[in-house]
Amino acid sequence: MSLVRSSLAEPSLTVSEPITMVPEDDHHARLVDVTRVFTPRGRPSVHALGPVDLDLRRGEFFSVVGPSGCGKSTLLDVLAGLSAPTEGRAEFEGQPIKGVPPGVGVVFQEDASFPWLTVRDNVAFGLKRTEVDAAEVKRRVDYAIGFMGLKSFADAYPAQLSGGMRQRVCIARTLVMQPRLILLDEPFGALDQQTRLLMGDELLRLWRETGATVLLITHALDEAAMLSDRVGVMSARPGLFIDILDTGWPDERDSRIVSHPRFGELTARLWDRLREESLKHLNND
């Protein structure tokens, strides 16, 4: 991990510098003046996002919070190459994003496990299609299954698992591909609070282990405050970044930091920035 973070005892709670000032070497993924407008046939167009600028630093954990419908998932789709920007440009590792770039993994909120495959086959699905040899596939799959605590369920089908475990299967399927950029679209949205906290721990473990850059879209301010190096706060639609908070947490953190006084301050700060935007969204509804 190239970034130097301050200790848990002295977390910095300052708003980060403008994101355009990230050193050139640190750019991993980048949105420049990105706008996304949807024009459904026979209906008025919807300006969902932007223009936004975003620089994801190599190896950082960045979360995005914002009111419902503010374009968070659209932003993720643009970075994943699932949706092309209407204006502006998106880059990953210095290359323009056209289609899904190699090295990008996505975990969605919805259960994306394949119900007709066992856990092991689900996890191995993407890897088997690559040129990785069978022994390496087995090694990586075994590791990912073990890492996500699915060892006893390797031969089970998704229907036999809880929602949280199915989401772990999807994360393991992403993990075996060894992505350099992991995009998570509210992956724990359907889970209860306790499971979410524990899944957050596993996510942090995965992030530290892989050294990948992580972008997490979430509704949960506590989740963003606990997991992230930086949190981007978006406005109501069309989504713009109104603030970027540097949490200052050390790399070696876990869900126990929720008892740290700074955690409450961070969450309060996020809500302070978000409250007005959420009210705008509510009134627009």
Next chain:
Amino acid sequence: MTREGIIRLAVVVVAVAALEAACRLGAISPTVLIAPSAMVDSLWDILVAGTHTEDIFVSFVDVLASTAIAVVLGFLVGVVIHAWPALRAAVEPLLASYYAVPTFMFYPVFIILFGVGSGAIVAIAVLLAIVSMISATLTGLDRIPPVLGKTARILRLGPVERALKISLPAALPHLFTGVKLSVAYAFIGVIASEFILSGAGVGYAIAYAYNNFENRTMYGLMLLIVVAVTVVNTLLDTIDRRLQARLRR
């Protein structure tokens, strides 16, 4: 066996026992209905003597052919309709009211087109079965969760690989329901058509036995159809339930 299974079996056993008793005690005349045990005897004799082996073979081949044609054609038509929303909007009301049309009334048309025999019988059975397969294909393709399509894109699957490795297995439980219904409709179509359109087959043999007052043979053949349909349906139902269980989320 489940509690429901035990109750189901008990209902069948009690009904058969009541029928057996009614026949044995003379409450039902043997010219109307023979005892279930006599039906089993008759069926056994038919199978051992091989008097109707060719009829049985003809019927089962026709059922198999009708099912295969209805499933393949129904699936392909379903895929085309699904891929073309304007066509779907136009034909969906027709599909919904399709089973209101008594298909058998078209039998003279099929005799003109295919002559008396298997051709016309299979055509009627396919006509009867195909729409259930088209509807099942549409349902199956509709119910593929959009997130699986996104996952296919993230994993950089091409269109053919996506269709074979994601769409087809995801839609399979619904497609199999279509196969199950197609088999049932194929049995109905073939056996019923043989009464009017054939010089061979179990349906024809039942009609022949009826016309010649051969009650024992007639009921033996009827039992054969009931047993065959029950066994096939139970087998398909078991597979169907396993596939549906995998869909539960």
